[in-house]
Amino acid sequence: MAIRWVAGFVLVVFTGLILTSPPVRGQLTPDYYESCPYLESTVKSIVESAVDNETRLAASLLRLHFHDCFVDGCDGSVLLDDTDTFTGEKNALPNANSIRGFQVIDDIKSALEEIEGCQGVVSCADILTIAARDAVVKAGGPTWTVELGRYDSLTASKENAEAFLPSPFSDVPTLNTKFADVGLNETDLVTLSGGHTFGKAQCGGFSFRLYNFSGTGAPDPTINSTYLSILQESCPDGGDASVLNDLDQGTPNAFDNSYFSNLVINKGLLRSDQVLESTDGSSTQDLVSAFANDQSTFFSQFVISMLKMSAISPKNESQGEIRTNCHFVNSAPSPTSLLVATA
Numbered sequence: 001m002a003i004r005w006v007a008g009f010v011l012v013v014f015t016g017l018i019l020t021s022p023p024v025r026g027q028l029t030p031d032y033y034e035s036c037p038y039l040e041s042t043v044k045s046i047v048e049s050a051v052d053n054e055t056r057l058a059a060s061l062l063r064l065h066f067h068d069c070f071v072d073g074c075d076g077s078v079l080l081d082d083t084d085t086f087t088g089e090k091n092a093l094p095n096a097n098s099i100r101g102f103q104v105i106d107d108i109k110s111a112l113e114e115i116e117g118c119q120g121v122v123s124c125a126d127i128l129t130i131a132a133r134d135a136v137v138k139a140g141g142p143t144w145t146v147e148l149g150r151y152d153s154l155t156a157s158k159e160n161a162e163a164f165l166p167s168p169f170s171d172v173p174t175l176n177t178k179f180a181d182v183g184l185n186e187t188d189l190v191t192l193s194g195g196h197t198f199g200k201a202q203c204g205g206f207s208f209r210l211y212n213f214s215g216t217g218a219p220d221p222t223i224n225s226t227y228l229s230i231l232q233e234s235c236p237d238g239g240d241a242s243v244l245n246d247l248d249q250g251t252p253n254a255f256d257n258s259y260f261s262n263l264v265i266n267k268g269l270l271r272s273d274q275v276l277e278s279t280d281g282s283s284t285q286d287l288v289s290a291f292a293n294d295q296s297t298f299f300s301q302f303v304i305s306m307l308k309m310s311a312i313s314p315k316n317e318s319q320g321e322i323r324t325n326c327h328f329v330n331s332a333p334s335p336t337s338l339l340v341a342t343a
């Protein structure tokens with residue numbers, strides 16, 4: 001494998017497979033918040049102590065950023081509570097009783113509002129972006145320079161969340177379509193699915209694989225038999241759909257490449273994970289093998305794909321605002337204090 005740096009972006013070449021895609025920069029820049037030099041250190045220390053208190057929050061913060069970006073761009077829309085004028089994303093099917101980490105974002109926003117030069121300046125969308133990067137680093141993953149300058153949305157849409165977020169029941173073509181809808185390609189799909197190297201999923205998202213897969217009366221044949229028994233024990237047929245399972249049974253809290261090693265031995269938890277390896281003839285298989293074989297290849301491409309995802313349709317000043325409270329748009333009749341905002 002040869003790794004070459006070309007014009008500021010990575011070109012990774014191995015066994016004829018090319019992983020590439022320069023980050024889309026647009027209006028975003030690493031030096032956006034010159035007036036707030038303690039921004040990144042503030043976010044880092046709050047993320048680190050939150051994860052020290054509860055390990056899973058690292059995964060939850062990464063997922064929160066992903067769910068923000070896929071729905072009308074990375075604009076903090078996922079953070080908005082429902083109002084009289086719109087039903088937001090929090091109660092959309094892929095999010096309800098599932099996305100988490102809001103209190104960490106509130107804590108960061110509150111802390112920034114106390115720092116001179118940061119007050120009323122930093123968008124909730126940018127806080128999500130930095131927190132996601134810091135969460136990955138805290139769990140042992142790669143680091144990168146985040147690009148900043150997103151404005152926060154003025155609304156949110158349950159309908160769009162349900163239309164744009166991918167489902168765990170999907171096959172590869174459907175997943176590819178969902179990613180293409182937001183300007184991401186198949187390399188990004190496989191790479192960012194590597195986010196499932198930590199965190200948890202509820203039985204309801206995969207138990208259909210365990211007993212009567214696609215009406216066959218039998219389990220999904222692409223589940224390793226030992227793993228199947230473990231999952232059946234955790235998720236009995238007709239049992240509690242909210243029971244949590246590690247997405248990566250091997251190293252559940254570490255950001256590493258074991259998600260991909262799992263797929264190679266049929267230990268992917270969600271159908272949308274395992275299909276990346278088990279779909280015969282799919283080009284996703286080559287990437288899964290490459291990432292399973294070499295963690296640094298995965299990490300290099302993860303950084304590139306995260307920069308792309310984080311740059312989906314950022315809003316500018318005329319399209320958004322800098323929210324005072326991440327739960328509400330500034331014009332909404334909202335609690336006067338962040339402290340009384342719902343978690």
Ligand code: HEM
Nearest residue numbers: 059060063066098166167168192195199200201202205272
């Ligand atoms: C490829 C399409 C994807 C599908 C269908 C999908 C689906 C899911 C589902 C069903 C869960 C479990 C939710 C629950 O049971 O409450 C989950 C968890 C998670 N997802 Fe994804 N996901 C996808 C892509 C991604 C991407 C791109 C990332 C980040 C880069 C990501 C990061 C995570 C993380 C970290 C968790 C665990 C969160 C926690 O423990 O709080 N996922 N995903």
